[in-house]
Amino acid sequence: MRKIIHVDMDCFYAAVEMRDNPAWRNIPLAVGGSSDRRGVIATCNYAARRFGVRSAMATAYALKLCPDLKLVKGRMALYQQESAKIRAIFADYTDLIEPLSLDEAFLDVTESTLYQGSATRIAEEIRFRIANELNLTASAGVAPCKFVAKVASDENKPNGLCVITPDKLDAFVRQLPLKKIPGVGAVTVQKLQQLGLQTCDDVRRYPQTELQKRFGKFGQVLWDRAHGIDDRPVQINRIRKSVGVERTLSADIYSVEDCDDVIEMLYVKLNERLIAHQQKHNGGRPPNIRTLGVKLKFSDFQLTTVEHRYPSVHRSAFKPLLEEAYLRANGRGVRLVGVHVGLADKEQHRQLDLPLVMHN
Structure with missing residues (x-):
């Protein structure tokens, strides 16, 4: 474990x-x-x-x-500095750190001998140091696997700790609402509810083959999560070919303007993820940019992506990509909007020109 x-x-x-x-x-x-x-x-x-x-x-x-x-107005340079300080605290307890963004990360402390190997004590000490040294608060989840730890960290927010020990894992997961599983968006929740599936316990009683037939590969992921299974390791050197963010909408939208409003919101998160990638993989240096892209999923679940080469990241560059993608809608509504940045090989030198402000 x-x-x-x-x-x-x-x-x-x-x-x-x-x-x-x-x-x-x-x-x-x-x-x-x-x-x-x-x-x-x-x-x-x-x-x-x-x-x-x-x-x-x-x-x-x-x-x-x-x-x-x-x-x-945001002060991104300051947030980056504070994030680096938090990361330095993590490093005092383990080398196995997987940052997800500036403000969250997974830590694997399986082999740690600190505090007699108690992950709970380590989490408490990390939270204490963040409060004492940085005058900020953090919430933490401790569990035998990544997805349960992430769910647990949200259980007692703000400034809380939730520990799911191996003997409590099954009971915790069994009663878990499906909407709390990372990756289960609003549209998927609606589809699951139509099948009478509200909790992980409901999924456990549902035929596995039927789940896979209806949801494809994600059906197997959902089955595993409902049984408390998540074998993904904490990845410290994950090589990423792209950085992106997307949103599944609660209701279909029917215009380029509405889609562009969603991209305006997504651009903030894209900004944050690029900065996190910069800290994690590039030693603080800007990543090498190869392409920019826009993804749309239509009301019939068909996906389309438009991607073109760009030497840098600009908010305005996503508009013509969106317009090209939306031409393929042919009257269909849009249920998902996404944006992404394709990363070049390290030997290719591109310049990142991403404004560190929250608006244009």
């Missing part, structure tokens, strides 16, 4: 801003772009979340939900 810790910072960007500006600690606060420039929310504190404000939400809509929302 592995001992996996998933550490997830609490509203990271907003937490840094509240730490540096104490007057903002008890008011609704969001980091993001301005409403008059089609900006989006990068993250927000828990006071803002009580009004329904969420990350990737259009700033203009967030201000309608919470008129007193304090909006601040």
Whole structure:
């Protein structure tokens, strides 16, 4: 059995801003772009979340939900510095670290002898040091596998710890709502609910072959997760050929403009993932860019992708790619929008020109 810790910072960007500006600690606060420039929310504190404000939400809509929302421009360079400090704390406990973004990572402490090999004690010490040294809070999940550790880290947020020991793994997974499994989006949840599947226990009673027939390869993944199976190791040197982000929509959309609004939101997350890749694989150097691409999934589940060579990353470059992809809709609605960056081989030298702000 592995001992996996998933550490997830609490509203990271907003937490840094509240730490540096104490007057903002008890008011609704969001980091993001301005409403008059089609900006989006990068993250927000828990006071803002009580009004329904969420990350990737259009700033203009967030201000309608919470008129007193304090909006601040992101300081990405500072967030990168704080993320590096957090990573340095992780490294005191294990070399097996898999960053997922600036504010979360998997740690494998299976072979650690610290604290008599207690993953729980290690997670507690990491959270204590982040609070003591950086004046920030983190939540953590401890489990025998990655997906359960990730789910557990969200159980007692903010500033919480959830430990799922091997003897409790089966009971925890059995009652788990399927929507909490990473990779199960809103549309998949709807399809599962139509089949009467709400929890992992429901999936366990459903025919495995039928699940695979309806959901393909993901059907097998879903079956495994419902049984608490996740053999993926913590990957410290994963070679990525692309960095991307996508969103499955709760309702189909029917215009290029609506699709472009989704890309506006996705671009913030793409920005963050490129920076995380830069830290993890390139020693802080910008990655080599080969292509930019846009992916659409239509209402009949057909996928289309348009990808062209670009020497750098610009928000404006995604618009003509989107327009080309949308020509293939032929009246169909769009249920998923995605953007990605293709990475070149290391010997190919490209320049990353990605603005580190949350709006254009």
